[in-house]
Amino acid sequence: MKTASAFLQVLDKAETKMKQMGEALAAARVFYEAGNVTQAYESAMKLEEASERTVLLTRALPAYTGSPYAAMDTSNVIALCIPVEIGFTAEGWFALRIPALLPKKQTGSADYIRSFLYPAMREFFMGKEPVRFPDCVLAYRHVYDRSRPERKKRDHDNIEINMVSDIVAMYVMPDDGPEVCAHYYCSAEGTQERTEVYVVPREEFPMWLVTEKSMPEKGVTLYENRQIWSQKDM
Numbered sequence: 001m002k003t004a005s006a007f008l009q010v011l012d013k014a015e016t017k018m019k020q021m022g023e024a025l026a027a028a029r030v031f032y033e034a035g036n037v038t039q040a041y042e043s044a045m046k047l048e049e050a051s052e053r054t055v056l057l058t059r060a061l062p063a064y065t066g067s068p069y070a071a072m073d074t075s076n077v078i079a080l081c082i083p084v085e086i087g088f089t090a091e092g093w094f095a096l097r098i099p100a101l102l103p104k105k106q107t108g109s110a111d112y113i114r115s116f117l118y119p120a121m122r123e124f125f126m127g128k129e130p131v132r133f134p135d136c137v138l139a140y141r142h143v144y145d146r147s148r149p150e151r152k153k154r155d156h157d158n159i160e161i162n163m164v165s166d167i168v169a170m171y172v173m174p175d176d177g178p179e180v181c182a183h184y185y186c187s188a189e190g191t192q193e194r195t196e197v198y199v200v201p202r203e204e205f206p207m208w209l210v211t212e213k214s215m216p217e218k219g220v221t222l223y224e225n226r227q228i229w230s231q232k233d234m
Contacts, residue, residue: 087222
């Protein structure tokens with residue numbers, strides 16, 4: 001009975017959030033069509049917040065049925081809906097691409113980052129030899145859709161980036177402390193918004209800076225296994 005009660009409680013909360021989404025969506029349409037962009041923006045932000053909270057609720061809902069397959073099936077759905085690209089560049093740098101601009105919230109929970117990134121990283125490294133970059137630069141490249149009328153620069157000190165850094169460090173770095181890792185942030189225009197993360201040996205970072213200027217619209221090619229690059233290969 002406890003499980004059934006909890007399931008219904010989460011279901012009720014999700015239903016409430018979905019009603020809020022409907023109201024915010026309708027308001028955004030009315031304001032935008034009336035030419036009131038400021039109010040349309042406010043309604044759009046309410047819609048975005050309500051949808052984020054709804055996702056978190058519905059993501060937890062299957063587990064409240066008591067099904068032993070809930071976690072695995074939910075992870076499979078997340079992997080299909082949030083296709084994280086992970087691999088190594090031709091130079092041997094670790095890289096991942098997340099199909100979203102991460103920085104959105106300054107406070108609250110970033111558990112949704114863990115919910116899709118940790119399983120993706122775990123699956124990628126399963127059966128592979130451990131990889132460690134003991135002295136490196138952790139570079140974040142925020143790619144903006146150039147067609148957006150507003151491209152506000154990202155705030156680099158936020159809970160989403162901190163969460164990503166922790167997960168990346170777990171797999172390819174001793175840790176993300178300043179004694180073994182420097183942080184770098186930059187922005188670029190593209191056809192689709194995404195967040196790119198690179199782990200680059202410190203002595204090779206000047207080369208990454210040069211490479212970054214000419215990275216292709218869809219991102220650099222990523223490989224399953226790391227090839228060690230050296231000055232002799234140039």
